[in-house]
Amino acid sequence: MNLLIFGATGGTGRQLLTQALAQGHTVTAFARQPSTLPPAQAGLRIVQGNVLDYQAVQQVLPGHDAVLSALGAPGNQKDAVRSLGTRHILQAMEEAGVRRFVCLTTLGMGDSKAALPWVYSYFLVPLFLRHAFADSEIQEDYIRQSQADWTIARPATLTDGPRTGRYQQGFAATAKGLRMKISRADVADFMLGQLHDPAHLRQAVSLSY
Template identity: 55%
Template structure:
């Protein structure tokens, strides 16, 4: 398939690029700076330099893509994820690309019950409040769109290996979650949504 990845130089995005190329997909990595040297020689990789906040460049990148994946990051700041995602949605609607797989975070919406006191009140309530609100707005834009969307809500990232074994699609009262998931497994799950409609128009959580 022809895949476009936003946030391709981030910790999740790099995993998406690497695993997608290994699966034989043609990958367009959207990036502000052409800094993906470890993959730059791969015949299946196309580097597209642009700014997700610039609608014109986003629209150009979305043309002729089968699926768009989004793993935008902005640290603790707010705005970039939601505004960038709004541009992506507009561009996809304009060119007719339908399938959109986007990574947000566990704790948004009806997954709030999955969080413990530390994550609910210290991390998302204080330290990462701007980023969390940005994810909430990002999800609202996606859910209001007419796209074939899947929102993936992972727990806290770790640097572990890809295991392919994790819990997903649990409800807000699920017990026994570690509230951790490797970046490699986040990418693994997102790529499994390329053709699987189990979670179409849904917001599966992801954790060990």
């Protein structure tokens, strides 16, 4: 497929990029700072731009089969990178006639809130991640209201561990025995897997070991 990846310079975005190329996809990486990406290689096109600039998003989107987003920002950053960037992506997708959208958010959104460990609910989120979580909630609202064929990935705490292909997905917020962490490589594995699997179409899917 001809894929467009937003947030390709982040940890999960880099895994999406690497795995997508290894699977034989053609990839466009849209990045504000392309110099932080791997060198150009077969199947990879790098486009410099800011997801908060709608015209830049609008120009890069036509001709792609699917869009993957791993947009993120520091937890205390107040800029609406996730929500406004996603709104721009979805609007440009609709204009270009591109329907498949797989997006990274986080465990703790919507009906997965109860799955968060108490240290997140009562300490980390209120003190350090409040802006990030609020922006992600708005981001998910935009996705749900869109006409796209979307899937949302909601991972637990991200790690830099290897890709295992063995993880829990779509569990209830009350599920027991979860480790509440997952590698970025396995999150990318899940996200790319959705391109050919309609099982989670228009669903938000929790991920963890």
